[in-house]
Amino acid sequence: MNSVLSKSPVYKTHNCAQFLHVPAGSLSPSPSNRRITCLKMSCSSVFPTLRTVTISYSELKDTNADLSMKIEQGFGPNGLGILSVTDVPGYSSLRENLLHLAPRLASLPEEVKKDLEDHHSRYNFGWSHGKEKLESGKPDMLKGSFYANPVLDVPTAETYLIERYPSYCGSNIWPDTALPELEVAFKGLGKLILDVGLMVAFHCDQYAVSKGMKVHVDEGLEQILLRSRCHKGRLLYYFPPQKSNHMQDGDSMSSWCGWHTDHGSLTGLTCGIFTRDGTVIPCPDSAAGLYIRTRNDQIVKVYILDHDIPVVFGENEIAYQIGETTEILSRGFLCATPHCVRAPNGEEASGVERSTFALFMQPDWDEKLNFPKEVHMHREVIPSNGVLTFGEYSEKLLDKYYHLKA
Ligand SMILES: O=C(O)CCC(=O)C(=O)O
Numbered sequence: 001m002n003s004v005l006s007k008s009p010v011y012k013t014h015n016c017a018q019f020l021h022v023p024a025g026s027l028s029p030s031p032s033n034r035r036i037t038c039l040k041m042s043c044s045s046v047f048p049t050l051r052t053v054t055i056s057y058s059e060l061k062d063t064n065a066d067l068s069m070k071i072e073q074g075f076g077p078n079g080l081g082i083l084s085v086t087d088v089p090g091y092s093s094l095r096e097n098l099l100h101l102a103p104r105l106a107s108l109p110e111e112v113k114k115d116l117e118d119h120h121s122r123y124n125f126g127w128s129h130g131k132e133k134l135e136s137g138k139p140d141m142l143k144g145s146f147y148a149n150p151v152l153d154v155p156t157a158e159t160y161l162i163e164r165y166p167s168y169c170g171s172n173i174w175p176d177t178a179l180p181e182l183e184v185a186f187k188g189l190g191k192l193i194l195d196v197g198l199m200v201a202f203h204c205d206q207y208a209v210s211k212g213m214k215v216h217v218d219e220g221l222e223q224i225l226l227r228s229r230c231h232k233g234r235l236l237y238y239f240p241p242q243k244s245n246h247m248q249d250g251d252s253m254s255s256w257c258g259w260h261t262d263h264g265s266l267t268g269l270t271c272g273i274f275t276r277d278g279t280v281i282p283c284p285d286s287a288a289g290l291y292i293r294t295r296n297d298q299i300v301k302v303y304i305l306d307h308d309i310p311v312v313f314g315e316n317e318i319a320y321q322i323g324e325t326t327e328i329l330s331r332g333f334l335c336a337t338p339h340c341v342r343a344p345n346g347e348e349a350s351g352v353e354r355s356t357f358a359l360f361m362q363p364d365w366d367e368k369l370n371f372p373k374e375v376h377m378h379r380e381v382i383p384s385n386g387v388l389t390f391g392e393y394s395e396k397l398l399d400k401y402y403h404l405k406a
């Protein structure tokens with residue numbers, strides 16, 4: 001395996017931040033009706049900041065609550081593209097437990113991390129560092145990722161499926177000896193974000209119905225996600241400036257994570273933590289963090305007002321974004337969210353690391369996707385009958401972007 005690894009080309013993956021760049025014309029020109037304020041950033045540029053739409057956990061779990069307005073403000077054609085869920089029981093400690101393990105994982109000896117790599121899945125299971133590409137085409141050394149399915153350690157035992165869809169059908173790889181806490185912490189947070197995400201999906205379906213869309217009882221977002229074996233968590237660790245090259249690209253908006261839309265259905269995101277030598281610190285550069293491009297082509301930094309102090313969305317909130325597959329299947333009622341992550345700049349940014357977690361909720365590899373006649377994304381991979389399984393669709397996208405087979 002090592003000899004294969006040493007010769008292996010650099011891959012980009014579907015979950016990777018740099019995988020899909022947003023075509024300029026793909027965003028709706030309609031004006032956003034969200035309240036916009038401006039924040040002066042340390043780099044002397046001014047970016048509008050918007051408060052995320054928030055839904056409390058108790059509202060969300062009430063299946064009789066009409067949350068259509070909030071779903072529309074968050075995910076609809078004029079929405080911001082992100083909403084966050086507050087007051088989720090047990091969330092804060094699960095988040096802290098897992099995010100603190102990211103710097104520890106990243107600082108394990110290289111040979112230990114090598115054993116956690118999975119070339120066959122194009123590094124979509126286990127440890128991945130320097131296997132994905134930056135916008136410049138150079139290997140992405142800025143961050144390390146650890147991928148696992150938080151629900152199923154072995155999604156299938158069928159060899160032909162593992163060969164056909166290695167990025168979904170492979171098995172989890174846990175650092176049982178080097179970092180045994182990781183498995184429990186990863187699964188705990190991943191499953192909670194999934195459970196809350198299913199509730200978000202229920203209300204997305206209700207919204208689509210309220211807009212007159214015919215959603216067959218088995219074909220709504222909630223049911224598609226409920227029966228999927230393809231959910232994938234990604235623990236992200238952004239290396240501090242001196243250990244990476246990002247100072248070279250430091251002035252660009254997407255210096256830590258390029259502009260992209262996620263490929264699956266719904267992504268759950270934690271608010272990242274910033275650390276120096278493993279100790280939590282406030283982020284030294286208010287311009288650093290998650291950015292979103294709105295439907296009217298405005299770039300905004302995502303804030304919520306926490307005790308009236310603007311901070312990157314609340315550390316006790318789970319943010320959700322729409323992925324491309326949902327935009328396609330909902331015929332545009334729910335829109336994918338272009339986003340990127342900016343690294344901190346300046347003297348004080350030295351030694352600053354960022355850790356966060358994303359859960360990519362996506363349809364099962366066997367799920368038949370009926371594409372509409374008019375699609376503005378990846379038209380060339382969709383056959384004339386408009387039907388592909390999610391597994392086929394994902395593999396075609398990997399081939400399209402990378403021309404590389406594992
Ligand atoms: O680091 C973040 O906050 C976002 C990461 C992300 O967008 C991704 O992994 O797709």
Ligand SMILES: [Fe+2]
Pocket residue numbers: 017260261262339
């Ligand atoms: Fe993303």
